[in-house]
Amino acid sequence: MEFRSAAADPAHLDRALAYPVEGPVPAFTAEKVREELASNQMRPEWIWTAEDEDGEILARALWWGRADSERPGALDCLHVRSSVADPASVAAGLLAAGHAAFGKAPDYNISLPRDWRTAPGGLAEAVAWRQEAAYKAGLTREIERLRFEWTPAAGTAEPTGRLVFREGTDEEFFEAFTRIAAGSLDLHTQNELRTIDAEELARDDIEFYTDCPGERSWWRLAHLPDGTLAGLAIPSATPYHRNVGYLGVVPEQRGRGLIDEVLAEITRFHASEGAERITATTDTVNAPMAAAFTRAGYEVTEIRLVFETSSE
Template identity: 40%
Template sequence: MTDTRADVLIRPATEPELRHLPDWAMSGPVTTVAFERFGGEVDARNYRPEWTWVAERDGRIVGHALWWGQSDASRPATLDLLAADPELSAPEVVGAALIRAGVDAFGAGPALEFNVDVAPGWADDPGAVAAVRWREAAAHGGGLSRTTERISFARSSTDPRPPRSTRLRFVEAPDERFHELFAQVATGTLDAHTLDMVASEGVQALADDDLAFYRSLPGKREAWRVAELLDGTTVGFIIPTRTAYDASISYLGVLPDHRGHGYVHDLLAEMVHVHHDDGQDRIVGTTDAANVPMRNAFARASFSVTRVRIVHAQAGDGAEGDAAGLA
């Protein structure tokens, strides 16, 4: 247990506290956990009391940090919800203590992340700006020091499908080949996670981390494909997998020598067809706000912007959980 100040106690939640989060924890300008799935997540042990931290003052809960993980995992992966009682004068102080308590308790492992989801026009809403800013201060104070703004997209099977490529073919390949490709696409990337990982640990560590991370996601490993020209020249690769809830444009990469020729559209179109042909109605994807080519590709493939995701992560390692489009 950790004290933030003399009058606030940070501790793990009890089962009843987890199941009955206060109204202020489940509302506000920052997107919170969908009520209709919350109970199922608790039942499936994606949310657990030992992964949920509360701030208590005078016997009353004044803050929550709700972490999510796979049902068979020994530690969580992402902080889904950080909330504070509106009466708190310094929510960033309590929030930082809640995050730090979890980070310290969960121990070594893949980098932990805190995803803050807001509406696309959040920067014009003073309430949303305030909610984002105190959570950013809390994340940095709690040890999640790398912040990236990402744009989330989605499409459904009723949206027009982009035409499939006539200049590329898509072939299966072993893990060793994808490991090589993860390293190769790092050159000249616009992806913030990739740049950070290469700078701190090197390109081979990046490839190790990426391969392990995408292998761990839900979805079919046999759907991974290497993209080739008709003469056999490798252009890039695609990794269509899943989030916990939807089919996902998890990763696509174009090799440095082949960028600038629009292959991102061919790769994304193939992933759309793979998922819809597999019976998936909804497909989601996320890319860094700075990655303009990937954002344009999503728009051209009839994806719509659904939210902005501000990702706070431990710096230096760990893959991000949504699409890492490298155009």
């Protein structure tokens, strides 16, 4: 078995794009991959294949990153031919080869319908071997997330006056991020805090959202009318659409429904800018956040399984 990228040989890139995708897990079309290549969000060196001794492509992995990224940020497509007896082992070898070349192990995201565990057509089985491959390749932490979407038909809530939103300095946002991390139900936050402190996590979060396509000028601090800090609202964007980047309420103000006010501010901001779609994600175990999205008119469009390296 030979694992290699499509970077060295244009003919191999064409063969990789023509790979006949099989199975129930969705895949990018060749046209979509070419669009991503043109925007530099996929690159030949991020497209990897596994070939047998006869040169037949048995598996393909497509990693994705931002246009200005040095390395890919996530694995978006992983497929193995149905004729392969042990797809998990072939896929794991393919991921390991890519990880070695990248110098890191990007997360692996699988987008699925809400009923994927019971859906006909072998979807659960197709996810199972991908899960096994991810674990074998070192992506041993699994998080299941809900992907929500808002459209203008859902409308926006009017301000209630319970919170006042204003711009803030980097130092003020650093403090807010640090305080909101305490007691968070977000699994990524919980996992990170096992190995780093809240201050380091706040710096990482600020760097991440600063690098997102959204503007820093969109960020808002949330205060009670008397000036007490209540939380923050980070409207953001992907290369494709507007999204809810980050939002939170400080621990001492939780349980009062203020998260609805913060989410409404983000939604109003994007809507005022003409957004036709706003996306958001939260962990399936974060029931309060999921309920807030539902109250705000966001609808679940898919389940996203995320496999990442464990820092423990």
